[in-house]
Each structure stands twice: as structure tokens, then as C-alpha cells.
Amino acid sequence: MQDSKIGWTHHTWNPWWGCNKVSEACKFCYIGPIMRRSGNEPFHGPMRTTTTWKMPFIWDRKAAETGQRLRIFTCSMSDFFHPGADGWRDEVWEIIRRCANLDFLILTKRPELILERLPRDWGKGYRNVWLGVTIEDQSQIQRLDLLAKIPAAIRFVSAEPLLGPVRFGRRIEKLDWVITGCENAAKESRRGMSTDWVRSIRDECDAASVSLFHKQYFQGTTLTFDGLIDGVVRQSWPRSPFAR
Numbered sequence: 563m564q565d566s567k568i569g570w571t572h573h574t575w576n577p578w579w580g581c582n583k584v585s586e587a588c589k590f591c592y593i594g595p596i597m598r599r600s601g602n603e604p605f606h607g608p609m610r611t612t613t614t615w616k617m618p619f620i621w622d623r624k625a626a627e628t629g630q631r632l633r634i635f636t637c638s639m640s641d642f643f644h645p646g647a648d649g650w651r652d653e654v655w656e657i658i659r660r661c662a663n664l665d666f667l668i669l670t671k672r673p674e675l676i677l678e679r680l681p682r683d684w685g686k687g688y689r690n691v692w693l694g695v696t697i698e699d700q701s702q703i704q705r706l707d708l709l710a711k712i713p714a715a716i717r718f719v720s721a722e723p724l725l726g727p728v729r730f731g732r733r734i735e736k737l738d739w740v741i742t743g744c745e746n747a748a749k750e751s752r753r754g755m756s757t758d759w760v761r762s763i764r765d766e767c768d769a770a771s772v773s774l775f776h777k778q779y780f781q782g783t784t785l786t787f788d789g790l791i792d793g794v795v796r797q798s799w800p801r802s803p804f805a806r
């Protein structure tokens with residue numbers, strides 16, 4: 563029941579698309595070529611989509627029928643907390659509340675905007691929302707400090723594209739999950755990822771019993787998705803609050 567090519571989610575859902583670049587990780591953002599193909603300007607801020615808003619209800623019904631919770635990467639083509647989407651976000655929170663069989667995975671590079679954009683009944687965090695930040699190298703580690711202050715059922719970091727070493731230190735205790743992966747961009751523009759950077763993150767995750775999903779790496783010129791680090795598949799998810 564997975565239609566996304568992104569290995570850690572079942573589906574992607576984009577109530578809006580379009581964004582603005584905010585850091586090095588955005589340099590070769592994949593929404594650029596996708597949106598230009600359909601005649602849209604990708605980096606002039608978010609635009610509300612029209613045909614996708616009913617999808618969560620369809621997935622929610624399927625999840626209820628099968629008893630298998632589904633992960634929904636929300637805003638894979640934008641940033642959920644982009645201020646340009648402030649007028650539409652409350653409708654999304656309402657859908658999230660109604661779709662109790664889905665887990666909404668929300669990843670941002672703007673954690674400083676999260677707190678004032680949470681719904682009033684957020685409390686300790688909706689049980690079906692996983693909140694994450696991108697950290698592409700050590701220069702962005704403060705994003706985790708901001709995330710750590712926000713109550714959430716699951717907190718995660720996406721270290722993709724991993725552009726330099728990242729050392730979490732004691733901060734890792736605030737995390738449930740880490741994703742690693744190299745830059746998935748055209749060959750001529752792709753920036754490299756050292757396996758040692760991945761090993762270091764793996765070792766920190768293992769020492770703190772934090773789940774790790776190694777999404778992709780290059781083997782020569784081939785992009786590889788088998789999740790292997792030193793011959794061992796490292797693709798796992800955190801324990802859902804609904805399984806506790």
C-alpha cells in the first residue's frame with residue numbers, strides 16, 4: 563500500500579506546493595524540475611493545490627479497513643510551516659484530527675515558525691503527527707534545539723542531503739528517529755556524502771537506541787536504496803505511540 567518512491571513513507575500529500583530556498587540543503591531542491599515541467603514557478607512561495615485535499619480520507623478508510631497505519635509525508639513539495647501557507651494550515655490540522663488512522667510526517671527547515679502555527683489543542687502533540695527538521699550539516703544543528711522545545715509524539719531529523727559531518731551529542735536524547743541520505747540530484751551538480759559521516763550518525767543512534775533509516779547512497783555512479791551501512795540494512799522506524 564505504498565505509492566511513494568520515498569522509502570520511509572507510504573504516501574506523500576501536498577495541500578500546497580512551491581517554496582523559497584532557505585539553506586544549502588535547498589540548493590538543488592527536487593521541486594524545481596517537477597514544478598517547472600507543469601509550467602509552475604517553484605520558488606515564489608506556496609500555491610494551494612486543488613485535487614489532493616480528499617486523499618487523506620481515502621487513505622484513512624483503507625488504513626481502518628486493513629488495520630495498518632499509513633505514514634503520510636505531508637508537504638513533500640513545500641514546507642508545511644512556510645508563512646505563505648498560513649491561510650490554509652488550519653484546514654490541514656482539521657484533516658489530521660479527522661484521519662486518526664494515518665500518521666502525518668511533517669518535515670521543516672523552518673522550526674522557528676512551528677510554535678506559533680500549532681493548533682490550540684496541540685497539548686503534548688497530536689499522537690498522529692511526527693515532527694522533524696532537516697539538518698544537512700553541523701551548521702544547522704540549532705534546528706534540533708528549536709524542535710526539542712516543542713512537544714511532539716515523535717521527533718525526527720532528516721540528514722538528507724547529508725552535506726557534512728553532524729554530531730548530535732546529548733541532543734540525540736530528544737530524538738526518536740534519524741533519516742540519512744546523499745543528495746539525489748543530477749550527476750553534474752550532486753554534492754558528495756562521506757560514508758564516515760553516516761557511520762558517525764549510526765553510532766550515535768545506536769548508543770542512544772534511536773531508530774535510523776538510511777535512505778540512499780551512491781555506489782560508484784549508481785544511486786542505491788538498499789539501506790546498507792557496512793553490509794547491514796539500516797532502515798527502521800520509531801515505535802508508534804499507537805503501538806505503546
Ligand code: SF4
Binds near residue numbers: 588591592671
Ligand atoms: S525548504 Fe524544502 S521544499 Fe523548500 S526549497 Fe528547501 S528543500 Fe525545497
